[in-house]
Amino acid sequence: MIPNVLTVAGSDSGGGAGIQADLKTMLALGVHGMSVVTAVTAQNSLGVQGAWELPVEAVRAQYRSVVDDIGVQAVKTGMLASAELVEAVAELIAGTNAPAVVDPVGVSKHGDALLAASALDAVRTKLLPAATVATPNLDEVAQIAGVRVESEREMRAAAAAVLEYGPRWVLIKGGHLPGDAVDLLTDGSEEHWLRAPRHDNRHTHGTGCTLASAIASGLAKGRSVPEAVVEAKEYVTGAVAAGFALGGGIGPVDHGWRFRTDV
Ligand SMILES: Nc1ncnc2c1ncn2[C@@H]1O[C@H](COP(=O)(O)OP(=O)(O)OP(=O)(O)O)[C@@H](O)[C@H]1O
Numbered sequence: 001m002i003p004n005v006l007t008v009a010g011s012d013s014g015g016g017a018g019i020q021a022d023l024k025t026m027l028a029l030g031v032h033g034m035s036v037v038t039a040v041t042a043q044n045s046l047g048v049q050g051a052w053e054l055p056v057e058a059v060r061a062q063y064r065s066v067v068d069d070i071g072v073q074a075v076k077t078g079m080l081a082s083a084e085l086v087e088a089v090a091e092l093i094a095g096t097n098a099p100a101v102v103d104p105v106g107v108s109k110h111g112d113a114l115l116a117a118s119a120l121d122a123v124r125t126k127l128l129p130a131a132t133v134a135t136p137n138l139d140e141v142a143q144i145a146g147v148r149v150e151s152e153r154e155m156r157a158a159a160a161a162v163l164e165y166g167p168r169w170v171l172i173k174g175g176h177l178p179g180d181a182v183d184l185l186t187d188g189s190e191e192h193w194l195r196a197p198r199h200d201n202r203h204t205h206g207t208g209c210t211l212a213s214a215i216a217s218g219l220a221k222g223r224s225v226p227e228a229v230v231e232a233k234e235y236v237t238g239a240v241a242a243g244f245a246l247g248g249g250i251g252p253v254d255h256g257w258r259f260r261t262d263v
C-alpha cells in the first residue's frame with residue numbers, strides 16, 4: 001500500500017517552496033501526496049510579490065474531503081497566514097489520528113512575512129501542542145519562544161523553550177548559522193544532532209518545506225521520528241547540493257536529484 005501524506009500549506013507559483021515543494025518531495029520519497037491550499041502566493045526567485053489567504057471554510061472543506069474519504073498516514077503544515085487559519089488547522093490536525101509535522105513558517109528567505117504577527121499566540125497555544133514534530137528555523141524560534149541562537153551550543157536551550165509549548169519532538173534547524181548545516185532533534189530526553197556539510201550553493205529556496213515534507217513521508221511509511229528525520233536530512237542535503245539557478249534570484253533545491261541520470 002502506498003502511504004498517503006497531506007500537506008496543508010501555501011502555494012508558491014515559482015514551484016520551489018510551499019505546496020509545490022511538498023508534493024514533489026512526496027513523489028520523490030514514494031508516498032501519495034495530497035494538498036490543502038491555505039493561501040496563494042505570487043512568488044518567484046526574487047521574492048513574494050503578493051499573497052492571498054483562502055477563507056477558513058475552504059480550508060476546512062479541503063481537509064475534510066481528503067481525510068474523510070481517502071485517509072492520511074501523516075500530515076505536514078506550512079504557511080498558515082493568519083490566526084484564524086492557524087486555529088482552524090490546529091483543531092483539524094488535533095482531531096486526526098496521524099502524526100503531524102508542523103513547520104511554523106514565519107517569513108520567506110527574502111524576508112516577506114508569510115504569517116501575521118497576530119497569529120503567533122495561536123501558533124504557541126494551539127498549533128504546537130498538536131505537533132508530533134515541530135521544525136522551526138532560528139528566526140522562527142526567536143519569534144515564537146523569544147530565544148536567540150548564535151551558536152550550535154545555544155540550540156539546546158532553544159529546543160527546550162519550544163518543547164514547553166507541547167510538541168512531542170522539536171527539530172531546531174541550524175541552516176542559518178555559519179559552518180556545517182547542523183540541526184538538533186530532541187523530545188526532551190533523547191537528543192540527536194544531525195550534521196551535514198554546508199553546500200556553498202545559493203539556490204536553497206524551499207529547504208524548510210522540503211525537510212518537513214520528507215519527515216512526514218518517513219512517518220507515513222512507519223519510521224520512528226529519529227529515523228524519519230535522519231532520512232529527511234539526507235534527502236534535503238542532496239537536494240541543496242543539486243539546487244539550480246532559476247530566474248534572477250535564489251533558485252530552488254532539486255527535488256528530483258535522486259532520479260537525474262540525464263543532466
Ligand atoms: N547551504 C546548506 N547546505 C546544506 N544544508 C543546508 C543548507 N542550508 C540549509 N540546510 C539544511 O536545510 C534544512 C532547512 O533548514 P533552514 O534553516 O534553511 O530552514 P528554513 O529556514 O525553514 O528554510 P528557508 O531558509 O528556505 O526558509 C536544514 O536541515 C538545514 O540544516
Ligand SMILES: Cc1ncc(COP(=O)(O)O)c(N)n1
Nearest residue numbers: 010017018108206207208209
Ligand atoms: C508558500 C510558501 N510557503 C513557505 C515558504 C518558505 O519556504 P522554505 O522555508 O521552504 O524556503 C515560502 N517561501 N512560500
